[in-house]
Amino acid sequence: MSSTSLPTEPQPTAAAPDQLPFRDPALPVRERVEDLLTRLTLDERVAMLHQYSPEVPRLGLASFRTGTETLHGVAWLGPATTFPQAVGLGATWDEELVHAVATATSIEQRAFHYHRPPVVGTGRNSLQGWAPVVNLLRDPRWGRNEEGYSEDPVHSARLGDAFCRGMAGDDPVHLRTAPILKHFLGYNNEDERYTTSSGLRPRVLHEYDLAAFRTAIANGSATGVMAAYNLVNGRPCHVSPLIEAELRRWAEPTGQELFIVSDAEAPSNLVDLEDYFDDHAQSHAAALKAGIDSFTDHGEDTATTFGRMQEALRRGLISEADVDAAVRRQLSIRFRLGEFDPALDPYTGIGWDVVDSPEHRALALRAATESIVLLKNGRPGADPLLPLAGDSVRRVAVIGPLADTLFEDWYSGTMPYQVTVAAGLGAAVGAQGGEVVRVEGVDRIVLRAASTGALLAVPLFDPWGPMQAPEAEAHDAEVQQDEARKESDEAAFDLFDWGSGVLTLRNVRTGRYVSLKDEDQSLAADQLQPNGWDVHETFRLEPQPDGTEVLRSVHSGRCAVVDPATGRIALTAETAEQAEHWQRETVRDGVAEAVAAAAAADTAVVVLGNDPHINGRETQDRESTTLPPAQDALLRAVAAARPQTALLLMSSYPYAVDWAEEHLPAVVWTSHGGQETGRAVAAVLLGAADPAGRLPQTWYRADDELPERLDYDIIKAGWTYQYHRAAPLYPFGHGLSYTGFGYSDLRLSAPAVDQDGSVEVAVTLTNTGGRAGTETVQLYVRALDARYQAPCLRLADFAKARLTAGESRELRFTLPASALAHWDVVTGGFTTDPGDYEVLVGRSSGSAALTAPLAVTGPAPGPRVAVDRRILAADFDDYAGLALVDATRKDGDAVTPAPGDAGSLVFHRTSLDGAAALRVEVSRTAPGEALLELWAGAPGSGILLAAVAVPSTGGRYDWTTVETPLAQRLDGVHDLHLVLTGELRLAAFTLTGVTG
Secondary structure, three states, rough: HHHOOOOOOOOOOOOOOHHHHHHHOOOOOOHHHHHHHHHHHHHHHHHOEEEEEEHHHHHOOOOOOOOOOOOOOOOOEEEEEOOOHHHHHHHHOHHHHHHHHHHHHHHHHHHHHHHHHOOOOOOOOOOEEEEOOOOOOOOOOOOHHHHHOOOOOOHHHHHHHHHHHHHHHHOOOOOEEEEEEEEEOOOOOOOOOOOOOOOOOOHHHHHOOHHHHHHHHHOOOEEEEEEEOOOOOOOOHHHHHHHHHHHHEEEEHOOOOOOEOOOOOOHHHHHHHOOEEEEEEHHHOOOOHOOOOOOEEEEOHHHHHHHHHHHHOOOOOOHHHHHHHHHHHHHHHHHHHOOOOOOOOOOOOOOOHOOOOOOHHHHHHHHHHHHHHEEEEEEOOOOOOOOOOOHHEEEEEEEEOOOOOOOOOOOOEEEEOOOOHHHHHHHHHHHHOOOOEEEOOOOOEEOOOOOOOOOOOOOOOOOOOOOEEEOHHHHOHOOOOOHHHHHOOOHHHHEOOOOOEEEEEEEOOOOOOEEEEOOOOEEEEEEEOOOOOOOOOOEEEEEOOOEEEEEOOOOOOOOOEEEOOEEOOOOOOOOHHOOEEEEEEEOOOEEHHHHHHHHHHEEEEEEEEEEOOEEEEEEEEOOOOOOHHHHHHHHHHHHHOOEEEEEEOOOOOOOOHHHHHHHHHHHEEEOOOOOOOHHHHHHHHOOOOOOOOOOOOOOOOOOOOOOOOOOHHHHHOOOOOOOOOOOEEEEEOOOOOOOOEEEEEEEOOOOOEEEOOOOEEEEEEEEEOOEEEEEEEEEEEEEOOOOOOOOOOOEEEEEEEEEEOOOOEEEEEEEHHHHOOOEEEEOOOEEEOOEEEEEEEEEEEEEEEEEEEEEEEEEOOOOOOOEEEEEEEEOOOOOEEEEEOOOOOOOOEEEOOOOEEEEEEEEEEEEOOOOOEEEEEEEOOOOHHHHEEEOOOOOOOOOEEEEEEOOOOOOOOEEEEEEEEEOOOOOOEEEEEEEEOOEEEEEEEEEOOOOO
């Protein structure tokens, strides 16, 4: 069955489609949806569960597809305005700007919908936008770091809400586009992402990961959510009970239901990769019942999903009502998008001229400019290097592998034009009578085959054809001289080293990158940039004992060989011994060229960073946070030759540039900023614009040992500015200006607030410098002497202010007591403890300018009542050596010790009054017994109250209850410790009281 065909079944007789009630705009949308739903056959409804929902001609229903990528502009459909990466938009800390970017993106999405056919499939491009990504940037090594806004849930949630509002538009009836939040939930690693489980204990779940999603859903700006690939607490996100229990519950007050979509191929992963269910009918049924409304699986093939759902219906795994619930949500979105009322849709008049319009170009420049962060400017006792002016711009050397190149990422649109850093600075410096010299600072090499002495080259008369290493006598006379051929463009390659031994080769003749061709494993220098889901443009040159190297494809893992008859290259060798050996010869020393250019210049700007398709992208996490060695060496050599050197990092994520911070006068960061990057950089470096960006995540030092990648417990592991103890290289919120700002007169409307109240916070900001500038005032809070492990700091609010020289302005914030709350595992809800807190304002999490005390009044929390109360094992206060797992495939969490180890749980301040016995809910897969101990106080030094032998139950979901009397009665309040030894799972425990 194709994506547009349907099985036949008896169809009801109906009036003309345009006369049916669902076509009547005077009726409420809910009535129209119900009318249409009743007219669809069951087969038609089941087919609509797939991403490519087929047309229904008899009802005049067009085909419908979920999903157009719109992360920072319309992607994958052709040239469109390309804005900074999401992490760059996060660096603006500007909700109005992010809203404007989303508005422009949605307008262009409408234009593609009306005026351009889809690249894949038929019908129209989807008006559902798969953006924004609000996954939190917990680990800066995440391959998809570029897609998120921030490591902080308040910051990310507010920008995500602004983006959703811009995408949706402000019409009270119709959506301009339908924004989808990505990716639910706890998703911040790429390596083995389909099978890894993110352990989210209740506090981390509610205070951190869920918090990023809640604002846009509760405000009604998000129309849906995409489930993530990973598992959370051992359960795949596509069958998470949190979809219904949290997401849809938050949306209820808005009057709209969320439309939940799967990630690509994730429904099949439930069986094929995760082995979570026995068959696809069972897995698809579970996902549907958990709340997944649209299955993005098997591309355009509707038949596979249709067949699995039909089987699930036959087996009674799902009901017709389950199908209807999902289809009803899809139809509601389609009505809101104006599909059934084109004459009333306010967006139908959008023309093609909006794409890359002058207004959108100007917005792209503004967004790129305001996302730039000045990290350092000046050495102690010396004047700042930036902004460049006077003699410093007479001759500027712009150096580095990203100096004259702009990269797109996997979710970028195609840039309609590109203004590189060198081009932008060249125009701006030239306008001031100066000169810019461009040097990439990379080696130019030739590769000589050891077997024949021939050079690897593109064909002379077919430069985009299969590459060869022909012997000299096989060539025209003009290229037979070896030294002449060594210098010729077709045999010369610029070598870009991206770290971890990964490199790209750009042929001088074609100006394009060498790429592996799947059809015959040949090579051709025909790609504008590394690109694609599977990158074919990355290689390794692996040293061999004889001093030669073999050329290996990173994608295929195979090495190059030379056909002795034709000289054609194919990457077919499995081992280095089977491969051609190459002698690398350097015909241009990139560092030497860069040093010469820097020495002859008044200022050097070294542009380093990443290619977003290499060594850190979707499906691949970064190995480290340091610069590639070749880039680091280039920077040091240039700085030695020209002390007036500024480092410009253009990257998707933070780098540990400790050396640059210590030795260079200026360090600047921008994300990959899109088509206007060069003009934006020039405006900031030359002082036409004040650097307004602030870091959306912590930049750690190189010697700061980061937690394990899969340790999602930000509290215990010490992730983000909230819990990380070591001083970072650059703190969250950091960013400098070309002017100065003074903070004064911090005032709270009251010295104390009750647990349900709020206070007004006011602070005066003054521009103390000699020029206009922008400051982002950040309001933080922290608890003093908390009974729980509280954050070092927590962002509560922020505001941007642009002030002229000498101007003062009072900024006001409303601080609710709920901003001080934490998730209380005892009550299962947020609570603000009474006690002492501190309110801080400043320019970053590491630079508080002013502080003020605040007291919270109210009743103090009592001890945890344990007797005759079922306590979930996951509701611990502390733990060691344990992992969170699923209690059942449907819902509930349990804990289990690490394999071959013992684990422990701590429940603080627990009342044991009247406790007589311990009852535990356990399972054990292995034969034999395991041990569970209950201690009052620390194990070994406290009192052993009970020891329970946990029997084998035969399966992890086969639960049993075991009860044993306490060894002694122990009234009063104590810290309880549960020690689990051996393979077992604990879901809950109860301390039973004395009976009779």
